[in-house]
Each structure stands twice: as C-alpha cells, then as structure tokens.
Amino acid sequence: MRPVTHDRTAVPVKLPVQLPALLPVLVALPALVIAALGLAHPTFLTPETAERWRLAHLLLLPVFPLVAVSLWVVLRGERGPLAWVSRVLAFGWAVLYGALDAIAGLGAPQQVIRTAERGDPRPPIEDLFEMGDRLGELGVLCLAAAAASACVVLARRGRSPYAVAGGVLVVLSCYPLLRYHVFPPRGVLAMVGIGLGLALLELGRRAQDDRVTDAGGRTAHQGRT
Numbered sequence: 001m002r003p004v005t006h007d008r009t010a011v012p013v014k015l016p017v018q019l020p021a022l023l024p025v026l027v028a029l030p031a032l033v034i035a036a037l038g039l040a041h042p043t044f045l046t047p048e049t050a051e052r053w054r055l056a057h058l059l060l061l062p063v064f065p066l067v068a069v070s071l072w073v074v075l076r077g078e079r080g081p082l083a084w085v086s087r088v089l090a091f092g093w094a095v096l097y098g099a100l101d102a103i104a105g106l107g108a109p110q111q112v113i114r115t116a117e118r119g120d121p122r123p124p125i126e127d128l129f130e131m132g133d134r135l136g137e138l139g140v141l142c143l144a145a146a147a148a149s150a151c152v153v154l155a156r157r158g159r160s161p162y163a164v165a166g167g168v169l170v171v172l173s174c175y176p177l178l179r180y181h182v183f184p185p186r187g188v189l190a191m192v193g194i195g196l197g198l199a200l201l202e203l204g205r206r207a208q209d210d211r212v213t214d215a216g217g218r219t220a221h222q223g224r225t
Contacts, residue, residue, distance in 0.1 A: 020206060024199040027073055030066035031195030037063070038182035038191060045125070047116035050109040057105025060182070064101055065094035067194065071146055074201045075153065083153045089146035096139030100181075104132035137178060144174035147197065154204050163204025169197030 041056045042049035068090035075083050108125040115123035151167020154160065173193030180187040 023073065023206070024202045027070035027202045028195035028199040030063050030070055031191045031198060033063050034060060034067070034182055035188045035191035035195065038188040039184050041182055041184065041187075043183060045108060045112055047112055050112040050116075054106055054109040054113075057101050057109075060105065061098065061101050064097050067143065067198075068094040068146075070198045071150055071201075074198065074205055075150055078153055078157075080153060082149050086146045086149035086153065089142045089149065092142035093139045093146060096135045096142060098139075100132040100136030100139065103135070104129050108132075136181065140174050140178045143177075143194075144171045147171055147174075147201070150201060154201060158204065160204035162200045166197045166200025166202075166204060169200060170194050171197075173197060 037056055037059055040052070042053050045053050071090040072087055075086060108123075108128045111125050111128065112123045147167050147170035151163055151170075154163035155167070170193070173190045175190075176186045177190040177194070180190065182188065182191060
C-alpha cells in the first residue's frame with residue numbers, strides 16, 4: 001500500500017458545514033458588488049454628476065478592500081512564502097486602490113461642487129486625478145500579481161484546472177480595470193471577470209481539499225481492514 005502524501009505548507013482549516021458550499025459565491029461577491037455599483041457610476045465628472053460620483057465612491061470605499069479579503073480566504077491555511085507574498089500584494093491592492101477611491105472618488109467631486117458654488121469656471125482636479133491614477137495603477141498591478149501568486153500556490157498544491165483558469169481570468173481582467181477603472185461597460189466587465197476568477201480559485205482549492213479528504217478516508221479504511 002502506497003502512503004498518502006500531504007502538502008506540508010498547508011494547514012487544514014475547519015469551516016462550518018454549510019459554509020464551504022457558499023465560499024465560491026462569497027469570495028466573488030465583493031467584486032460583483034463593485035461591478036453593480038459601477039453600472040451607476042457617471043462617465044464624466046461635472047457639477048451635475050458630482051453628487052452621484054461622490055455617493056458611488058462612498059459606497060465603494062469599504063468594498064474595494066474586501067477583494068483582498070477574498071484572496072486571503074482562498075489562501076486560508078497556506079503557509080508557504082509564495083502564499084504570504086500573495087497576501088501582502090492583496091493588502092497592497094486594498095491600500096492603493098482605496099487611496100485612488102478616496103482621492104479621485106471623493107476629493108475630486110468635492111472640488112467640483114465647491115468650485116460650482118463659488119462660480120469659478122474650472123475646478124482644480126487634474127492633479128487629484130493624476131495622483132489617484134498612479135496609486136490605482138499600482139494597486140491593480142498588486143492585485144494581478146497577488147492572483148498570479150495564489151494561482152501558482154493552488155496549482156502546485158493540487159494541479160486543479162479551476163485554480164489555473166481562475167488565476168488567468170483575474171490577471172486578464174486587471175488590464176481593462178487598469179485602463180477604465182470601474183466605469184461602465186469595460187470596467188464593470190473587468191470586475192465581473194475578477195469576481196468569477198476568484199470563485200474559480202476557490203473551486204480549485206475545494207477540489208484539492210476534497211481529494212485530500214477522500215485519500216485520508218481511504219487510508220483510514222484500509223488501516224482498519
């Protein structure tokens with residue numbers, strides 16, 4: 001009888017019975033919520049759209065970091081150095097893209113509103129967009145690198161095609177996000193792709209967990225016989 005080998009870099013994490021079935025949906029949910037809010041995002045920032053612009057970003061502010069939380073959930077129990085690289089990069093996404101949201105999503109419309117109230121012809125928002133865009137671009141690159149690292153961790157652990165497909169989908173979806181942020185339609189589709197990619201990463205992890213559980217059960221049964 002051949003011994004069953006287990007990945008020593010992963011620590012089993014017990015979850016409530018009903019939770020594993022919902023995890024693919026839960027890890028996709030933050031990105032899908034961002035996509036839904038993006039549908040209502042104004043295309044241009046003007047005195048007429050400034051209030052809607054600011055409201056959209058107020059609602060988005062707590063949701064962007066939850067995409068990083070989704071990656072941390074997918075990597076639960078993983079102890080290898082690459083898993084920690086992925087976690088740190090996901091944290092970088094949360095900080096940097098959150099900074100873009102605060103600067104260009106909240107600060108810029110505030111300037112537009114105040115400028116309109118004073119009757120000035122042109123709001124001074126170009127510098128805010130330039131600074132915010134740079135931080136946001138770094139954040140998107142962090143997200144792409146975090147997803148690629150998580151994909152490698154899960155693929156090496158279980159060789160699941162779901163994990164590979166999920167990592168590739170997140171990385172590819174980061175390109176339109178880099179160019180269009182969450183503006184409809186391309187930015188919205190980018191966030192949908194990121195959500196689906198995270199769900200596939202979770203499915204890849206579950207497939208490996210199920211194989212390990214089945215192998216352990218067969219080993220225990222053979223030991224008793």
